[in-house]
Amino acid sequence: MIPIARPDVGAEEIAAVTEVLSSGMIAQGARVAELEGRWADYVGVPHAIAVGNGTLALMAIFGGLGLGPGDEVITVAHTFAATANAILSTGATPVFVDIEPDTYLIDAARIEAAITPRTRAICPVHLFGLVADMDMIQAIADRHGLAVVEDACQAHGATFRDRPAGSFGHGAFSLYATKNMTTAEGGLITTHDDRLADWLRLYRNQGMRSRYAFEILGYNYRLTDLAAAMGLAQLEKLERNTARRCRIAAVYDEEFRDLPVRPPVVPDGRTHVFHQYTLDVGPRRDAILADIRAAGVGAEVYYPLPVHRQPYILERGLHAELPITDEVAARTLSVPVYPGLTDDEQAIVVEAVRAAVLAHAGDEAPVGAERADSLPASAVDPGVPSNPGAGAIAR
Ligand SMILES: Cc1ncc(COP(=O)(O)O)c(C=O)c1O
Numbered sequence: 001m002i003p004i005a006r007p008d009v010g011a012e013e014i015a016a017v018t019e020v021l022s023s024g025m026i027a028q029g030a031r032v033a034e035l036e037g038r039w040a041d042y043v044g045v046p047h048a049i050a051v052g053n054g055t056l057a058l059m060a061i062f063g064g065l066g067l068g069p070g071d072e073v074i075t076v077a078h079t080f081a082a083t084a085n086a087i088l089s090t091g092a093t094p095v096f097v098d099i100e101p102d103t104y105l106i107d108a109a110r111i112e113a114a115i116t117p118r119t120r121a122i123c124p125v126h127l128f129g130l131v132a133d134m135d136m137i138q139a140i141a142d143r144h145g146l147a148v149v150e151d152a153c154q155a156h157g158a159t160f161r162d163r164p165a166g167s168f169g170h171g172a173f174s175l176y177a178t179k180n181m182t183t184a185e186g187g188l189i190t191t192h193d194d195r196l197a198d199w200l201r202l203y204r205n206q207g208m209r210s211r212y213a214f215e216i217l218g219y220n221y222r223l224t225d226l227a228a229a230m231g232l233a234q235l236e237k238l239e240r241n242t243a244r245r246c247r248i249a250a251v252y253d254e255e256f257r258d259l260p261v262r263p264p265v266v267p268d269g270r271t272h273v274f275h276q277y278t279l280d281v282g283p284r285r286d287a288i289l290a291d292i293r294a295a296g297v298g299a300e301v302y303y304p305l306p307v308h309r310q311p312y313i314l315e316r317g318l319h320a321e322l323p324i325t326d327e328v329a330a331r332t333l334s335v336p337v338y339p340g341l342t343d344d345e346q347a348i349v350v351e352a353v354r355a356a357v358l359a360h361a362g363d364e365a366p367v368g369a370e371r372a373d374s375l376p377a378s379a380v381d382p383g384v385p386s387n388p389g390a391g392a393i394a395r
Pocket of ligand 1: 055
């Protein structure tokens, strides 16, 4: 099976980690500080703070913004659940708005309708390696005095008008094993805010500025020097690996051009880093996915049940009406795009996708035809109460 992801770990990472192991200084220390400095420079912000993973990065930012019960954060349901969970961890409420049908990113035109007196922040998710419309999001945030928290966990190095993900608001990056840059587990926060950065550094280290002087309520969110050494080696390769991901994506675009599928859309002024290469293959997605897998290709669905339909969200009364999110969840699949994918392996993926799509072509209206009619019944749970008006939460 050709896997959906494979970390690019080699001699550089082994040497870097071995050096730290031999030094005897393996927990947070000089390597973490070096990674923070290099990442801050890379993103173009004054501060980067390393933490144990991307979820903790988001939790720490929301905590540092002082969110609590009664506060609301506008975000999307077409994401990994950690985005919403980090908001919930503070006692605040995620308010879900729908996504754009082509980029799969937050539909900025829907944000203002979801703003209430309780809204404190907007949290766009730069899903699959593409930055959301930061012009509109920043303008709305400025107009309403809201913080912007970028979930950039999948968008290392992606840009919007030449500015990197994580440089607009406060950014959260994941360094999980499948990400474009990895330390197995790890996370990075980016911010321009000196006070928040200072608070985050205390918070991730039990609230201690100096040993056993606990200045604030803090926890252990630290990254290790072992992980940071690996991260530094990964950062060295990031540009090269992103270029390889883009080349693989360009080949897919070309090979799938004549198929009734929609390849990833990259709006003008943005660069995509192809954490995932995601195709809209239409309502016969599950049959196509099964065929691709049967051909030995590890295709995946990100994400089959959107966050607003997960049981623990429904239990909290946070259901939203998000027809485009539901439709995208039912029609899309992702295929391998990691830098170590060989040309021969890519040829196998191309053949598997072509055969599967063509085998089911004609079962349906073509991609881009009237979509509302093609939403599978399984994507909608009629038993769930909803708030059709706001496109946001119902209580
Ligand atoms: C969009 C998104 N947000 C948050 C996270 C959480 O990151 P981590 O797995 O490092 O905790 C991830 C990673 O899986 C993610 O893809």
